[in-house]
Amino acid sequence: MKSALRLLPVLLAATALSATAAAAASIGVVAPQSGPFALLGKQMQDGAEAAAERLGIEVRPIAETCEAGSGEAIGRELRDAKVTAAIGFLCSESLDGALPLLKEGGIPAITLSVRWKVLMEDALKNEWPFFRMAPTADDEAEKVIDVILRDWSGDAVALVEDGTIHGRELVEAVRAGMEERGMKPVFTDTYRPGQEQQVALVRRLKKTGATRVFVGGDRNDMAIIARDAAAEKTTLTLMGGDAMRAADQPVALAAGTLAVALPEYDTFPSTQEAVAFLRGKGIVPEGYVLPAFASVELVADAAGLSSAMGMPVAEALVGTGFETAIGNVTFDPGHDLADNPYVLMEWRDGRFVPVGAVGQ
Numbered sequence: 001m002k003s004a005l006r007l008l009p010v011l012l013a014a015t016a017l018s019a020t021a022a023a024a025a026s027i028g029v030v031a032p033q034s035g036p037f038a039l040l041g042k043q044m045q046d047g048a049e050a051a052a053e054r055l056g057i058e059v060r061p062i063a064e065t066c067e068a069g070s071g072e073a074i075g076r077e078l079r080d081a082k083v084t085a086a087i088g089f090l091c092s093e094s095l096d097g098a099l100p101l102l103k104e105g106g107i108p109a110i111t112l113s114v115r116w117k118v119l120m121e122d123a124l125k126n127e128w129p130f131f132r133m134a135p136t137a138d139d140e141a142e143k144v145i146d147v148i149l150r151d152w153s154g155d156a157v158a159l160v161e162d163g164t165i166h167g168r169e170l171v172e173a174v175r176a177g178m179e180e181r182g183m184k185p186v187f188t189d190t191y192r193p194g195q196e197q198q199v200a201l202v203r204r205l206k207k208t209g210a211t212r213v214f215v216g217g218d219r220n221d222m223a224i225i226a227r228d229a230a231a232e233k234t235t236l237t238l239m240g241g242d243a244m245r246a247a248d249q250p251v252a253l254a255a256g257t258l259a260v261a262l263p264e265y266d267t268f269p270s271t272q273e274a275v276a277f278l279r280g281k282g283i284v285p286e287g288y289v290l291p292a293f294a295s296v297e298l299v300a301d302a303a304g305l306s307s308a309m310g311m312p313v314a315e316a317l318v319g320t321g322f323e324t325a326i327g328n329v330t331f332d333p334g335h336d337l338a339d340n341p342y343v344l345m346e347w348r349d350g351r352f353v354p355v356g357a358v359g360q
Helices: 008-015 017-024 038-055 071-081 099-105 117-126 139-151 165-180 199-208 219-231 269-280 289-309 313-317
Strands: 026-031 058-063 085-088 109-111 130-132 157-161 187-190 212-216 237-240 258-261 322-324 327-329 343-348 351-354
Touching (some): 026 289, 038 058, 038 289, 058 071, 139 258, 139 343, 157 165, 199 219, 212 219, 289 313
Parallel strands (some): 026 058, 085 109, 109 130, 157 187, 157 212, 212 237
Antiparallel strands (some): 322 327, 343 351
């Protein structure tokens, strides 16, 4: 079946069923409409509604409160509306209780945000139609390990973290992954976050001979480490994780700082047509806007494949390469993204750009 699904672009081009199915599709958009997460919810709704308008299909907004116990009511509303699929789901609370009802209605749920590993394990065990366009909890560390082994294998690498749960767990996963592949850091350390200077850390790094440093900490700490390293005339190549995508304050991030992070989709060549369409409607293509746009595109194509091959939409989603505004999206048999969404970025001219695009 998987090899047949890989023929989707040819099949759709030959039969033109995608447009027919899209016209009949109805997509639920589960997103916060009020409260502290309303801005993120609006990004999801704006992206989904723009894509639906472009494709000529219907979207049904469903308010997401992110409160415990709210999932059952959301699932019932989606099931009773007989939507083709539902996208959004900022919070795991919205899926808890909803997924069994969505299974009854044959309605796939595609989250743009939830990374909780246990939820996916439960979904697979219970055959709930749950798919994740968000990264998994392990993807960030895996990409960091890949970059270190590929680009820093002959260098003196240090790992430092800020003592927070996320920083500590991320660095420990990176360290374990490096050592499993035969590479040991020359130095590991925990620093105190939120300080006005990190000179002592820089001097410890210099003493060990480290030249490449992965930092499990926030953006401002990284900026201070880079600033103090320059003042100490210590040459360090610094790389952080997705936490680098934050406000550039109060200390500006140094040019050349690296980050393994989720991409800024509006910089991709493949997104420019969608970006222009969104901007023409007064929508800034930031945050969840483009992922929501892409999720509607892939649901429309999955509906076309479902109609053409007489299979449930959820089955059509597995193993199929969907061309979307943010590039190819494929769900593996575990209902996660087949390709790790994290990319290596570099800070240049006031924004992070993919390393391959630096200097272009």
